[in-house]
Amino acid sequence: MFKPTRMTRVAIAGTKELMGPVISVLHKLNMIHITDYNEETEDFKIGKPLKPASKLSEHLISLRGISNQLGIAEKEPKAKFQVKELPVQIDERITVIQREVASRFDELRSIEFKIKEKEDLISAVKPFMALPLSLDSYHGYDTIKVHAGYIGEDIETKLAKITRDYEIFDGEYEKRTVFALFIPRGFEEEIQKLLQELRSYVELKVPELKGNPPVILEELTKEVSSLKEKYLSIRTELDKIKSEYSEFIMAADEYLSMETQKAEAPLRFATSPNAFIIDGWVPSRRFNVLEQELQKSIGDQVYLTKLEEEVNEEEIPIELENPGPSKPFELLINTFATPKYREIDPASVIFITFPLFYAIMLGDVGYGIVVAAMAFVIKTKFKTGGLNALALILFLSGILSILLGVLYGEFFGFPLFNVEIKGELEHGILGIAGPSIAGFHFPIHRFESVQPLLLMCLIIGMLHVFLGLIIGFRNIKIEHDLKHAIFAKGSWMMILIGGVAAIAKLMPALMSRQPVPSGDPVFLGGVALAIIGIILLIKGEGFISILEIPTLLSNVLSYSRILAIGLSSAGIALAVNTLSMNLFIRPHGVLLGGGIGLALVGVVILFIGHLINLLLGILGPGLHSLRLQYVEFFTKFYEGGGKKYVPFGYIRKYTEE
């Protein structure tokens, strides 16, 4: 908690024959973060991959190709494959599966092509259904030219000016006139000209087929449907292959990935003709495990040592270490930046502040329940990864929102408890008065208590920013020294405390148009403290840092968004409720006073309105709560820029030893 895992730098050296076994042990332990060797010298070169690497990656490529074609997605395995049996199975099966899949896909492609061809023919034949001619009568003349097409105007009068020696057929297809003109070739030039001048003319190519259009059409349609059937049956076969082999393919993929990783590991080592050296980091508390395992599996021939020399802090890989509940919040930390080795890891702080801010903003029993339930479903569906972490964060935030919702007395924007507003009693859903906790009477009606809530938000902001400064103080003290810490962060703390004290006394006086409280010791003390802080700041960071002072004010004021987002969310809920209740469900104060139809409209408005508000209610509070962490809180102490700890190894999912 609060600090990244302690790391120890280790070196492992041995003769080259031991490289394979050592790699196996390390890979199985999934513990060492290998530092890539990349400064070749005369004695030490970058290692060469182990022998099976090229064959393994070849297999892996064809396997990935198959799984891409079949569209195999990751899922929870039903049974695990034995690693011992996999190599033989892979050699046997991969070529077979590949052949089966490839031949079927080839067939699919050729069928697709044929279907396209036939469908093109069908659309070419269709217009000729309108004409009483067999398709062969359009072809094979020596002295006659055939023109066919759509036309939207009278053509015969114009033809008559050229010649009377022609025959024309016409008919209607899809509300357009289709015609076929048979005319001696001698008039070709004039006819071409005439047709070009006709705006409505669209040429039709006569398909080179024999027979009557209706008969041909029927045949073609039959052929297409039989092709489609064939296509579907091949698809079903592929689905069968997919369901039969998908687990095997996933397992083989896992096995091959692991073996490739091992085979390519020497590319990260320093090797001489006869020996190798691995440079890397392991979590300090697990160093013993590494030592024991190497001793047990390899023996004394391999040399393992801790390297104690000073290294650049940025070289040390970072693994965040947080207890279960705050673990998901590491996602938010890593999204921003991975901390440096000696920095505070703020995941455990965010574990409290993020859901708290979220809940103060959302604060509605109904929305809280929906958010928590949704998060719960996502959490059970995705057992690992970023989505799981996000769901856990959302779940916690939802639960807290329910709690805050009780304090605000809100259920989907409806009042939960009976409450008196401006002398009028508002009936709540539960029909009882709100709870009293430690002398406070709840619910706090948000619209009626804007001022105290605003004050509360600003106080929260001040505390949060101050906490950030404290952590920043600690970070700088460790990285540099106490003096630097006082100049860089202590000065800001003084300005913050002094400024807040002074403003707290000044504002009420200004608002009630009283003179400046120059005699008040708190006011004077605050001003003095702030001035000392400013002097320290200028001394430490230079005169230009004065420009930064207003940022502190805007940082604290920024927390008023907690109230603002909350009010807008509650406001939308209230508007939706009022609209649907007054206009549709209870017009004139009577249930269903406007009839069933209007009531239904009311229900739709209620549903859609709350759905939209719920979506906004997840996005808004989530992003703004995060922003307060990132912008207002983190900037006070967090630098980041650490390298993530990526141990050499693999977490098995589909296979077992």
Added chain:
Amino acid sequence: MDPTQAGMVAIGAGIAVGLSGIGAGMGEQAIGAAAVGAMAEDEKFFGKGLLMTVIPESIAIFGLVVALILLFVF
């Protein structure tokens, strides 16, 4: 407070929120576009990008604070 005065206060509050919102939006537009561009090149810029993007938002918050003071103090 007579109704005219109350109306003026309400209009003033509205203008404070509205104009500061437009200002924040104008600032955010340019930064947001640049941040998305940076993220397209390297996803690690998400944190910094979000941080930069929301900086002008403070202007909107100032407007909001002014509006709240207008509404609840006067």
